[in-house]
Amino acid sequence: MAAVGLLYVGAVLFVNGLALVGWVKGTSMIPMNLFVGLLQVVTPFYLIFTANGDQAVIVGASGLFLFGFTYLYVAMNNAFDLDGTGLGWFCAFVAVAAVVYSWWNFSGYAALKVNDKDVSDLLGVLWASWAVLWFLFWLVLGVGKTGLTKFTGAWCAAQGIYTGLVPAVVLLNVPKALTSTFVVIIAAVSVVTFLIFMAVMRPRLDVADEPGAPGTAYSGA
Numbered sequence: 001m002a003a004v005g006l007l008y009v010g011a012v013l014f015v016n017g018l019a020l021v022g023w024v025k026g027t028s029m030i031p032m033n034l035f036v037g038l039l040q041v042v043t044p045f046y047l048i049f050t051a052n053g054d055q056a057v058i059v060g061a062s063g064l065f066l067f068g069f070t071y072l073y074v075a076m077n078n079a080f081d082l083d084g085t086g087l088g089w090f091c092a093f094v095a096v097a098a099v100v101y102s103w104w105n106f107s108g109y110a111a112l113k114v115n116d117k118d119v120s121d122l123l124g125v126l127w128a129s130w131a132v133l134w135f136l137f138w139l140v141l142g143v144g145k146t147g148l149t150k151f152t153g154a155w156c157a158a159q160g161i162y163t164g165l166v167p168a169v170v171l172l173n174v175p176k177a178l179t180s181t182f183v184v185i186i187a188a189v190s191v192v193t194f195l196i197f198m199a200v201m202r203p204r205l206d207v208a209d210e211p212g213a214p215g216t217a218y219s220g221a
Helices: 002-021 030-049 055-080 085-107 120-142 146-173 180-201
Strands: none
Touching: 002 030, 002 055, 002 120, 002 146, 030 055, 055 085, 055 120, 085 120, 120 146, 120 180, 146 180
């Protein structure tokens, strides 16, 4: 279940990142956000109701709602041309929560196994990476730092690959490859891509529009 969820989280991050870059146009991102948003809301309900009190399962499932609500929020913003500040400040909330989930995984509190492999360290790295990404969404949408938009989009699309597609494929097909080395590689790729995009795209924190201004309201997380 975790691997399937990661696969589609990767897909929607990739599409939404390209929307921020400008390659996905207008409202064409709505279906993907709607499909994955519903998946990430229905799935945790099922997991929690069938957890039989297993705290690790409940904690892991609860985090999925943060993604589900984000993507449904993005879909509604695009469909109804809503102001982007509400989504932006929700992203700030998610960023803080993601730090907590990262810590819970590294500490073993939310220990989760897939095919008898402990994936806590991997999820700790992924949550840490997502915390930074959702913080950037807050800067773009909630604060109006539009000079960061394309940089955020490019890194978001990249995260769709290395925090979504790659770990999902490993968990689905080659769980033996889930080693400490693999986790370190994912963490290193996250940092390196961030620095490369920063150097190449040279985003400007001082470029800002009014929060929720046209051009930011439709942007996806």
